[in-house]
Amino acid sequence: MEVGSGLISRARVPERHVALIHPVDLPVLLVEAAQSALSPTLTVSVPARDDCKTLDVFSGVLSRLARANIPRDGAVVGLGGGAATDLAGFVAASYLRGVAFYTMPTTLLGMVDAAVGGKTGVNLPEGKNLVGAFWPPRAVWCDTDVLATLPPAVFAEGAAEAYKHGLIADPALLPRVLSPDFRPGGSNLEDTLADAIAVKAGVVTRDLTERGERAFLNFGHTLAHALEAFTDHGVTHGEAVGYGMHYAARLSRALGGADLTGHTLAFLGWQRPRPLPPLTFEDVWPYMARDKKADAEGVRFVLLHDLARPYLARVPGEVLRREFAGWREEVETVSR
Structure with missing residues (x-):
């Protein structure tokens, strides 16, 4: 887990074949920064927010990976908010019975919660997160620069x-x-964010499942x-x-x-x-x-x-x- 400025453009993974999954409404500059850093074999855009967390979208993304011949030693990278990283993690946990998973959360919610802890999944009409798997990411890059792009x-x-x-x-x-300083560019943003993440990371380390x-x-x-x-x-x-x-x-x-x-x-x-x-x-x-x-x-x-x-x-x-x-x-x- 890394928290800091400019992390998306500096991210690196050892896998040669990478599938980058992001929501369709993500700013193009963020997608391009991740593509430049990772040189993905495949980039898949999915519906925004919880519209991506459906079995139909999940199935469609798996098919895209299969058609692109992403191998067992490939990786899935989730770029976006909590919904997109939840979906990406479930794809990584399920494709070929599990491939490497990395996350680049682009919202405060994703950084503090969804990207930390290895819970992945999708929703059913009957309720939230009723289908999924525990699949911890190998790395999480919380780039605080992207928080300035969010509406208040x-x-x-x-x-x-x-x-x-x-x-x-x-x-x-x-x-x-x-505090008024807990805001994009604020003086206590990075430290407060890191301490809030540490709470969840500590709990998850002790009790993953x-x-x-x-x-x-x-x-x-x-x-x-x-x-x-x-x-x-x-x-x-x-x-x-x-x-x-x-x-x-x-x-x-x-x-x-x-x-x-x-x-x-x-x-x-x-x-x-x-x-x-x-x-x-x-x-x-x-x-x-x-x-x-x-x-x-x-x-x-x-x-x-x-x-x-x-x-x-x-x-x-x-x-x-x-x-x-x-x-x-x-x-x-x-x-x-």
């Missing part, structure tokens, strides 16, 4: 995962993420994934995580934990996500019930006893409904 709202989406890492593991990150503490990285994600699925990704992942963290903070308080809702409301006030569409608990519950943390006994939520003290728990249905109603009223006041 897209940068703010990625900040949700960095803030989450502060809530579950490193509270010192919380004021740093909300999510048998234990890695589940804590899903704080706020049970509702977040449901919001994404119900709205057909009209609510973006970063916005959904911001909303979902506040719901999880309310549930944590309801089950006797510290009241951390001030922190989650502060983040939503900083992020200013788009307003949610009309929705009820019944709208999102079927998606929460299929959450990947669910087991034979039901849905488990990641909650917090206090800052940096996460745990897994089942929450009574009446608490879920009551807190959803209160959450719905509160988040109306913080959207832009």
Whole structure:
């Protein structure tokens, strides 16, 4: 994992045959910089954002690699946001039963979350990330220069995962993420980004396949994934995580934990996500019930006893409904 300026143009891989996968809306200059550095055998553009995370797109990319005769000792490089690198990683894990994988995340969300940890996959109509594989990248290049190309709202989406890492593991990150200097070109961007990545990297090193503490990285994600699925990704992942963290903070308080809702409301006030569409608990519950943390006994939520003290728990249905109603009223006041 490298974090710094100009990394895309300096990236090198030992494999001779490389398939470069990127979203169709990525700036041409970024694609050309990666092509110049890697001299790929094949470059594949895929639909933007979560539109690329489908079985149809996945199958089509595999066929492109096969027609290009990418060999077993070849490599796949994912260039783009978290959705594109998720897809690229699943392609790498599946093609010829696994080829080398590298990532060049181009969004803050991708750098802090999707590109770190080896989770790859695609979505189903029934929910997010229900098909995939663990396939860690051999290298990740987080080029901070590309963050200056992001619209402010897209940068703010990625900040949700960095803030989450502060809530579950490193509270010192919380004021740093909300600082005016946490922005493209800001004085604390690189160090804060590196520390937020280190939280996830440490957890993943200890628990790659999510048998234990890695589940804590899903704080706020049970509702977040449901919001994404119900709205057909009209609510973006970063916005959904911001909303979902506040719901999880309310549930944590309801089950006797510290009241951390001030922190989650502060983040939503900083992020200013788009307003949610009309929705009820019944709208999102079927998606929460299929959450990947669910087991034979039901849905488990990641909650917090206090800052940096996460745990897994089942929450009574009446608490879920009551807190959803209160959450719905509160988040109306913080959207832009």
